[in-house]
Amino acid sequence: MHSFSALLRAVLLVTVTSASASSFFRIPLTKLTPPSSYLAGLPDADRTRAAFLKNFVSGGPTTVPASNLAYVQYTTSVGVGSPPTYYNLVVDTGSSNTFVGTGTKYVQTSTSIFTGEDVNVTYGSGYFSGLEYLDQVTLAPGFVITNQSIGDALSYADFEGVDGIVGVGPVILTEGTLSPSTNELIPTVMNNALSQGLIAEQILGVSFAPATSYNDTNGALTYGGIDSSLYTGEITYTPVTATYPAGYYWGVNVTDATYGSATTVIPKSTAGIVDTGTTLVLLADDFFESYLRAIPGAKIDPSTGLMTVPTKSVSEIQPLNFTIGGTVFSMDAAAQLIPIDQNTEWGLPANKQYGVVSYLGTNSGEGLDFIIGQKFMEKYYAVFDTDSNRVGFAYTEHTFTTYTP
Template sequence: MQSFSALLSAVILATSASAFISMPLTKLAPPAGSYLAGLPDADRARAAFLKSFAASGPTTVPASNLAYVQYTTSVGVGSPPTYYNLVVDTGSSNTFVGTGTKYVQTSTSIFTGEDVNVTYGSGYFSGLEYFDQVTLAPGFVITNQSIGDALSYADFEGVDGIVGVGPVILTEGTLSPDTDELIPTVMNNALSQGLIQEEILGVSFAPATSYNDTNGALTYGGIDSSLYIGEITYTPVTATYPAGYYWGINVTDATYGSAGAETTVIPTSTAGIVDTGTTLVLLADNFFDSYMKAIPGAKLDESTGLMTVPASSVSEIQPLNFTVGGTVFSMDAAAQLIPTDQNTAWGLSANKQYGVVSYLGTNSGEGLDFIIGQKFMENFYAVFDTDSNRVGFAYT
């Protein structure tokens, strides 16, 4: 069984500001050419393909909660397509395959002449960049999508790569020699090719009941009203650096406890990011310290980096409340804890109670003071709206 640290690496924690900085590795030796090699033929193929499509409405596809710590979706590449199990990552924007099932070239594969190299909060991949046909759902086929073929990589156990749905700016500096080139994401291309009318991604996660639980959904091109209740609260993408490079938002404040007996966790409006590629909810170290001290007997387990809660305090855990866009989104006790029957799968001690809220590694005031990860989104519907430059949440 993988340890928690290995599983967490597989989730990438794709939140580092270095996500768009090249990692110095031995340069690959691809065939000679430029990034635009083969583009005229690719453009003609695209033109022919577009004639058969009109802009369509939102398309919802399933997503699977793998090993309790990451969400994946099945993506086809090539013609006929080979299907890959890819991590759904709003914290990065490159799409690549090959870390498990190897990239299979077909008649639609066109080498761009570029190396590609991306480092993440944990792990990296390096390889060659291709244009290829990408199938996100039956009848939802993107032509000439730029994707990476991972020839060298680390910390992607159990998955075949990533489908990157973060802001396109995160692809800057990932190609070589065209280091200034931006790579359109699958969402960018789906819009430009008329497959969707709005560049919006709806994300529905839920607590897993098994090691590989297909209990999530992704909606390309809009939202699925059957997956949430009430209204969606939207908040603009923050202008604060570096959170604003990602799906960054401002949280007005955060408290622990019920009305009249709250402990302040985040005292004033501060910027952080919303990231499907991060498992936990991470708080700036001083914010996390306030949270942990509010739970009697809670302490940090240095070997795992997770908070432990004594049995006597488990039943007394109070809501953790985040105010976003004027609406309070509360994580109840269950949402703050790792079910003990999952401890073995996480590589944790079987007889301890662990929490899903942990520390960021830096104090507040550095422009990225929290990460709202998968464990938060398992309780709320999330909307990533490029058209209006905003993020939305709703209760499920």
């Protein structure tokens, strides 16, 4: 996952394929009020993460809500123990360990079993270390995983405002996180939900949307399937890339990318990752330079690390188009720009236009040349399909909107 330090992650509000209203489960959500300086280091934090990465029917899909916190990350409420203590956990497709304790402390109950293992995970500029337990985990009423590995964070950094992470990345990312069993893989919540018959398919559907408030429950996660009500048209699937290191994550190949019709940003097929734990859309430095030069007057603000766009150029912003799996997925002006009325929450100067596309910190050709983060997924439905080793995207009602400064 990403250095979770001054920023936050993904949104997820979960739903069910062919779900009725009764299939939507509600879990207690706690209003979060992180410090106002929360977002000051966002671009560097995303780049640090990038560098480090180099209905309930038995067996059916289950949907749960998630909240967009501070415009830059999504959390979902997860119960641990019996009776459960509920924790607001970041939903992270870029890591696979689940842990609690960075806010609300881990509460042991009769279902808590110490494994005898230490656990230590580094997330770019953030980390946690502590003890590993097996415990009961409640993702929704009636959706209870038994003997799920849970880390108790006794030491940590850069997790302000949240209680930990629910890791839904590939299980291989847990290798080396335990001690003394350094070669042991830790089954994720998705692995265990499948093996315990709670879901029939190891598929995670993710619905994000542009937030309209500082703590907006506007996302959805579907464990075990997809929710056809949250997207339009067909889902375009593309295989997880074989390119290292992107292939260790939810990595995909982008065939090409253009800005408008005249500027080539990504000239040929290259690999990167899809990561709910990264807020921005990051491009290899040489790709980003082509994008930046195409916007008149745009430049990197050294005090924030974000791109600034002159007011006169805002109305001329062209779509940033990614070709994935033979389909073009465009980020229009609204998708590329931070609404000015959010500047204060991001820790930015007022009345200045900033963008959400930035540079990765390395040039292309290193096997991880882009990160498709939250701001892209606020415009498209995303599917993470472990069984078929593929990632899918589909259009939503939020894909194309009108930008109002």
